[in-house]
Amino acid sequence: MRKLWHRGKFHLSALMMLVPLPFLPNYFSPKPIFAPPEIRRDIGAGPFPITLVTYDESPHWAGNGEWMKEYRIHLRPADIDKVRGVFLRVGKPRNLRAAGALGFGNPYEREAEVAVPAEPSGTEELWVTVEDWSGRIHQTSTPLAGFLGGKR
Amino acid sequence: MSAGKSRTRLWFLWHSWLAMPIWAFLFFICVTGTIAVVSTEITWLVDPSMRASGGGQPLPPGALIAAAEAAAPGGRVESLSWGGSHMAVGAEMALPDGTVTTAWVNPVTGVVQGLSPGTSFRQFIRALHGWLMTFPTGWYLVTALAIPLAGSLVTGLVVYKRFWKSFYQPRIRWKQAPRVLWGDLHRVAGTWSIWFIAVIAVTSLWFLIYIALFHLGIGLGGGKAPVMVARDRIPVSAVRPKIDADAVVAAAMTALPDMRLRYLRLPDTAYDTASVIGSSGQVPLLPDIVRVNPYTAEVIVVEGGLEGASGVELTRTIMRALHTGDFGGLPVKLIWFAFGSLMSLLVFSGMLIWTKRTARATVEAVRGLRTARASSNA
Structure with missing residues (x-):
């Protein structure tokens, strides 16, 4: 045993190669395998039914002092070319310029990183602003309580 | 002594x-990093769908996008990358199930030679080398x-x-x-x-x-601050206007005629610009980025070189x-x-x-x- 330790101690750093192993299956799966459960909310903004999806995990720290939470925005496939943009914001936006985080990326599953309060009071509303290609605005809101995820 | x-x-x-x-760990990182340098070339050797013969008149970007989107139902091309005359053009597509896939399109014939779903070997070896x-x-x-x-x-x-x-x-x-x-x-x-x-x-x-x-x-x-399309320049219509990728790239090439085209990024949102990235060799190491209004094909800004x-x-x-x-x-x-x-x-x-x-x-x-x-x- 001692001999083994003497011979092997300097090769122990090879064990670092094991670090990536547990992450490999998840990496190669097209969708996360060990993802936390999802919270889904069906809402409607004007003529557009929308499903908002987020993971049941606490908001993450963005490094700039803000806490962020990621929401995925599912429109009906027939609507994706009618909608110019979907904005999410905690609290009612005062105008379109401050409508909040804009959903981006895959048009079938836009993502938005929303700044959320560090210590929510439980009465906040998540406001959804949809602008269609004709420039019309459709707004709705849903309680943030139960939609923030994580243990709170 | x-x-x-x-x-x-x-x-x-x-x-x-x-x-x-720490020699074994260091060795592992050195080896994976060395592989990562030529990861694209390795996939090129392994995957015939990434290869192109090099001869002939290249097709305009719009035709490549149309070919790629025809190969995957519901697919939306988000970017095109050109790797040189010996490589097929990689068209990255968003799919209706929320995943991405890369279509390898022959730049001359416009034939989709293969689809590589998910992450590439290049991304994998980078993730392994860079952050385990x-x-x-x-x-x-x-x-x-x-x-x-x-x-x-x-x-x-x-x-x-x-x-x-x-x-x-x-x-x-x-x-x-x-x-x-x-x-x-x-x-x-x-x-x-x-x-x-x-x-x-x-x-x-x-x-x-x-x-x-x-x-x-x-x-x-x-x-x-990111460069965005001015609000009053976004067209009003019933549905999303089709982006003329040929005009976008042509406008960028007019702005920087010597640029070797490497990448076209279509707008991520309706308010984003289209980005054309290439290298004109103005400043070593630094790419040129041309931001173009996707609706009018007007160049908004040329970012590149040192002042960029x-x-x-x-x-x-x-x-x-x-x-x-x-x-x-x-x-x-x-x-x-x-x-x-x-x-x-x-x-x-x-x-x-x-x-x-x-x-x-x-x-x-x-x-x-x-x-x-x-x-x-x-």
Whole structure:
């Protein structure tokens, strides 16, 4: 045993190669395998039914002092070319310029990183602003309580 | 023993101990990094759908996009990347199930030669090399290697007297005992890769500092507001207007006629610009980015060269380019691959020399001490 330790101690750093192993299956799966459960909310903004999806995990720290939470925005496939943009914001936006985080990326599953309060009071509303290609605005809101995820 | 000699001995101990306890990890990172340099070329060799013959008149981007989207139901092309005349154009597509796939389109015939769903080998080997697939823990573990790496370089230069002789009188005694041969290889390879080890150590250290400052909440500043399409320039219509990719690229090429086209990024949102990225060689290491209004095909801004970026962004771009060797096409990549291999060899030969000599020397020294003590006790 001692001999083994003497011979092997300097090769122990090879064990670092094991670090990536547990992450490999998840990496190669097209969708996360060990993802936390999802919270889904069906809402409607004007003529557009929308499903908002987020993971049941606490908001993450963005490094700039803000806490962020990621929401995925599912429109009906027939609507994706009618909608110019979907904005999410905690609290009612005062105008379109401050409508909040804009959903981006895959048009079938836009993502938005929303700044959320560090210590929510439980009465906040998540406001959804949809602008269609004709420039019309459709707004709705849903309680943030139960939609923030994580243990709170 | 003279003071100078014992000081050298101390430096030598530092040189040995800096890398030895972590040699296998360092070796793993060196090897994966070396592979990462040529990862695109490796996939090109393995996957015939990525190859193109090179001859003929290339098709305009719009035709490539149409071909790719026809190959996957509901697919939306988000970007096109051109890898040179020998490579098929990679069209990255968003799919209705929320995943992405890359369609390899022949630039001349417009035939979709294959689809590569999910992440590529290039991304995989990068994730393995850069952060051991776990961010940010792995990122810290890997970038922390910059410190022993820089230490090994400095102590190596101190220990190896007149190392510059290896430049004009490289001595490798092939026929000697393996210990001698490995030692010679270690010294010659080390001398010839001084510049490369320095580049890798400095850039890795930058990656460590950059992420540490981020996590400490110390902003580096210098971030520019993103270029967006002015609100009143976005067309009003019933449905999303079709983007004329040909006109977008043509406008960018008019703005920078000498640019070698590398990448077209279609807008991420309705308010984003289309970005055309290429290299015109105005400033080495730095790409040119042309932001184009996707609806009118007017050039909004040409970002490129030195004035295009702030200090931090510039540093980021240069550090990344220097670390990966991805700034001068295949020749530079092959140089980086060769020296990456040499660096892996350095780590490996260092370990061999240690086990063949230093370990034995330590054992003998300890034994010598013991016998001395035993005899003095008697």
